[in-house]
Amino acid sequence: MAYDIVVSESGSGYTPKAGECSREIHARYWTYGPDGKVYPTWHPPRDASGCAFGHEHGDDPRTSDLFADAKWPYFGYTSEVMMASNPGGAHRHEDHVGHKVLAVNNSNVIQGDNGTSFFPPQGTTIATCDILLKFHQGTHSPDAFTNNVHELIYNNKCTHRDNNQVTEAKFTALIPNGRPGGFGATDCPGPFNNKFTNVGPAIPADSPSDTRSLGRLITDAACVQAIREGKTHFEVITGTEVPFDTNDLHEFWFSDVTISTSQLSFTIQPLFYVLNPARYYDASKPNKLARQVDLCYEGIRGDYCNTVRRITEQTGQRVAWDDPRSPFKGTLREFRAGGFKLRNSGPTSVYTDVYGRNASTSPFNGSIKQYFSGNHAEQNMFVRGATRDYAANSADQIHAPN
Structure with a gap:
């Protein structure tokens, strides 16, 4: 089903x-999932x-050093498991x-x-x-305005410096943000x-609720108004008060996932940060969806909009939201694997439902096989990403939706 969608004219496909x-x-870019079905996978731009x-x-x-074991990510696997185990329900x-x-x-x-x-x-x-992970984070559509569960395929293998013990997790689920x-x-x-x-x-x-993390923090019209009014904020990098501008039209997605049994204690707290999403929330717009690039023609300050305005001045063309020349396309990202705790004194194979619960x-209908190995004394670990x-390569012609 996941592969059928991506090769069709569906809005969820290509x-x-x-x-x-x-x-x-x-x-042509496909892989087999754990269920033996065919799924779309990574491809170059x-x-x-x-x-x-x-x-x-x-x-x-x-x-990735983990690729030989993790192999190609199977996009949409959790949705397929959900549909197969509950064909009459919502997916x-x-x-x-x-x-x-x-x-x-x-x-x-x-x-x-x-x-x-x-x-x-x-x-x-x-x-x-x-770290080798795959996360679904669309920042161009209204999907995340309401939907909080997004697919994570998470591989993390850590070697502890004190005794060279290895702690490893291979976890796949629709995680709540x-x-x-x-x-x-x-x-x-x-x-x-x-x-x-x-x-x-x-x-x-x-959809389960995650109340331990900050969840999905999405830019809305209040931020746009703050830019218009010249409001300021403290900039961590420079250590000074600076006006809000288009660099602040960003999104932060947090999550806190925990699995706890008599033998297993597993927690991850990832962060997915996008600096140049294509959208922002505006309740007055159709589908409550507004395009950041349109703000550039309303005098909004910031380097991103300066770039857009220069293009229009040079070409006489208005830059559309899905134009490769628009800087608002969800490509500048900071992903952090984040907080990581794992101790397991039981079997390395554990089965959960699609939400990681x-x-x-033992396997059961609608379960996903997970892998947890390692029983190092608990440490508070925060795993940075990139x-x-x-x-960065303009020849790739990347544009929203992306």
């Missing part, structure tokens, strides 16, 4: 623009034939372009790092980790998560 790679070329796909999926998973269908991969090798875990600082602190390295039905506020105009905007019902209706040592611009 819809090439004129001159972009055909659906037939795009369909451009095919070897030279055509561009117009979207990207992040890091090449083959660059979670995520669009193809939102699947993003992060691969980081030899990431040092610093003692005392809790992730609150922009840069990692100085200190003792307590572990070294390899905050509460269903709405989203929290960003730091523009701030403070973080100072309000929750109720938008509408989530799909599926039984109801852990069992900040990367996946549209």
Whole structure:
């Protein structure tokens, strides 16, 4: 089903623009899932034939030290499990372009790092980790205004410095990012998560709620108004008060996932941060969806809009939201594996439902097989990821939706 969607004309699939790679070329990028079914997977922004796909999926998973074991990520596997186990119920269908991969090798875990600082602190390295994850984060559509569960394929292998013990997790689930039905506020105009905007019902209706993390913090019209009014905020990097601008039209997605049994204690607290989403929330717009690039023609300050206005001055053309020349395309991302705790004195194979709940040592209808290994004395570990611009090569012609 997941593969059928991506090769069809479905809005969740791949819809090439004129001159972009055909659906037939795009369909060549597939892999087998744990269930033996065929799933779409990672592909480069451009095919070897030279055509561009117009979207990207992040890091090449083959660059990861974990690839030999983890192999290609299977986009949409959790939705397939959900549908197969409950064919008459509601299902979670995520669009193809939102699947993003992060691969980081030899990431040092610093003692005392809790992730609150922009840069990692100085200190003792307590572990070294390899991370290969795939997360679905669409920042161009209204989907995340209400829907809080998003697919995570998580591989993390850490070697502890004190005794060289290895702790490893291979975990796949639709994880909740905050509460269903709405989203929290960003730091523009701030403070973080100072309000929750109720938008509408989530799909599926039984989407679990994550109340331990900040959840999905999405830019709304209040941030735009703060920019117009010249309001300021404290900039961590420069240590000064600066006006809000287009650099603050960003999104932060937090999550807190825990599995706890008599033998297993597993917690991850990832962060997915996008600096240049294509959208913001505006209740006055159709589908409550507004385009950031349109603000550039309303005098909004900031480097991103300066770029857009220069293009219009030079060409006489208005830059559309899905134009490759628009800087608002969800390509500048900071992904952090985040908080990581794992102790397991039981079997390494554990089975959960699609939401990562109801852990069992035996498979059951609708279950997903997980892997947890390691019983090192508990440490507070924060695993840093990477900040990367996946549209750095303009020849890739990446554009929203992405």
